[in-house]
Amino acid sequence: MARIAVCPGSFDPITFGHLDIIQRGAKVFDQVYVTVLNNTSKNSLFTVDERLELIRETTAHIPNVKVDSFQGLLADYATKVNADAIIRGLRAVSDFEYEMQITSMNRLLNERVETFFIMTRNQYSFLSSSIVKEVAKYGGDISELVPERVRAALLTKYGQ
Numbered sequence: 001m002a003r004i005a006v007c008p009g010s011f012d013p014i015t016f017g018h019l020d021i022i023q024r025g026a027k028v029f030d031q032v033y034v035t036v037l038n039n040t041s042k043n044s045l046f047t048v049d050e051r052l053e054l055i056r057e058t059t060a061h062i063p064n065v066k067v068d069s070f071q072g073l074l075a076d077y078a079t080k081v082n083a084d085a086i087i088r089g090l091r092a093v094s095d096f097e098y099e100m101q102i103t104s105m106n107r108l109l110n111e112r113v114e115t116f117f118i119m120t121r122n123q124y125s126f127l128s129s130s131i132v133k134e135v136a137k138y139g140g141d142i143s144e145l146v147p148e149r150v151r152a153a154l155l156t157k158y159g160q
Contacts, residue, residue, distance in 0.1 A: 005029040005085040005116070006078050008070075010037050011051050012044045013150045014058055015132055017124035021089035024118055026062050033081050034059060038071040045133055045157055058147045075109035086115045091125045 007022055011034075026032045036051050046054070048069050059065045070077040078086060086106060088099050096117075103115040120127075127145060136142050136154040143151055 002030040003028075003085070004031045004033070004081060004083045005087050006033045006035055006074070006081065006083045007087040008035045008037055008074055008077075010039065010042065010044065010129065011055055012042075012046050012129050013051065013132065013146060013154065014055050015124070015127050015129060015146050015150075016144075017089065017091070017120050017127040019058060019147070020121050020124055021087065021118050022059060022065060023062060025087040025116075026064050028116075029064070029085065029087075031064050031066065032062075032087065033066050033068050033083065035077060036067075036069040037074075038069050040071075046153070050153070054150055054153060057149050073109060075106050075113065078106075078110055078113045083113055086113055088115055088117050089120050090117050091120050091127070 005025055007025055009018065011018060022032065022034055034055055036048055036055070038048050052067055052069060055067045059067065074086065088103070090096060090099060099117065106113065106115060132142055132145050133154070135145070137158050139160060142154065146154070
């Protein structure tokens, strides 16, 4: 029986911190669905299709990763793909309270699916997509924060 996990997020854009969590989760689970949350109330820089393409390109070397998107409840998506687990990355203690609320709600909605927290590596503990976008917007060097393909896409978005 394959162990299936979902690694959800906005990934606007995907960073080395995200990739760290995805790669480590892919070592534990047989199949990992990296899923882009299609949240229409959020004002994203990249479209869902652009984010999906960037994730596909940057995870192509991980054979057991599938890239997808969803709209609605994560618990419903986990049921749809027959997932046993949800993978969530934690950067700092401050992430834990929010993640615990989400985990509790997901457990209420689908008690069959467990949530696994993976602590990010120390060098990525400060890293977020928002910080990357802010630095890129003003021409800062983001080459150590995102893959080259993502860096190029950000430069294009900001007309650089």
